[in-house]
Amino acid sequence: MSKGLSKVLIRDRNAFPKCIRFFSEVRGICIGNCIASRALYKVAFGTEEVAHAHSMVYDKHNGWICLRYKEQLNQPYLLLHEVAHLLVNKKEYISIHGKKWRDKLIEIGGTVFPYTYFDFKLGIKFLYPGYDTRGCLYYS
Ligand SMILES: [Zn+2]
Numbered sequence: 001m002s003k004g005l006s007k008v009l010i011r012d013r014n015a016f017p018k019c020i021r022f023f024s025e026v027r028g029i030c031i032g033n034c035i036a037s038r039a040l041y042k043v044a045f046g047t048e049e050v051a052h053a054h055s056m057v058y059d060k061h062n063g064w065i066c067l068r069y070k071e072q073l074n075q076p077y078l079l080l081h082e083v084a085h086l087l088v089n090k091k092e093y094i095s096i097h098g099k100k101w102r103d104k105l106i107e108i109g110g111t112v113f114p115y116t117y118f119d120f121k122l123g124i125k126f127l128y129p130g131y132d133t134r135g136c137l138y139y140s
């Protein structure tokens with residue numbers, strides 16, 4: 001297996017970060033690549049994307065959150081963003097970053113504003129966008 005294909009699967013709820021442990025909708029966390037993909041990371045996620053959730057009911061990986069880096073387990077706002085998708089975006093007609101998602105995210109303690117995490121070990125600054133009331137992303 002080449003480096004780009006490696007993934008770590010976390011299925012044990014007790015190993016989930018505390019901030020998302022109690023949402024039964026979270027079935028697992030996949031780190032390093034997309035749970036559904038055997039393709040290289042950049043193909044699986046797209047070049048910019050570093051996280052996503054499998055929220056659609058028809059998706060056999062429904063309930064999984066995929067992260068590029070294990071260090072993202074220490075990013076509660078990112079994790080809550082993805083959990084809100086799992087709770088709300090079960091059907092395609094529900095707007096991805098629309099009102100239902102937005103209201104749920106705020107309800108569970110997440111943020112719709114831009115946020116930043118700096119990981120000292122990786123030396124990476126993670127810049128995450130905010131979402132306006134039309135569902136459009138923006139950076140501060
Ligand atoms: Zn995925």
Ligand SMILES: [Zn+2]
Nearest residue numbers: 081085096097
């Ligand atoms: Zn999103």
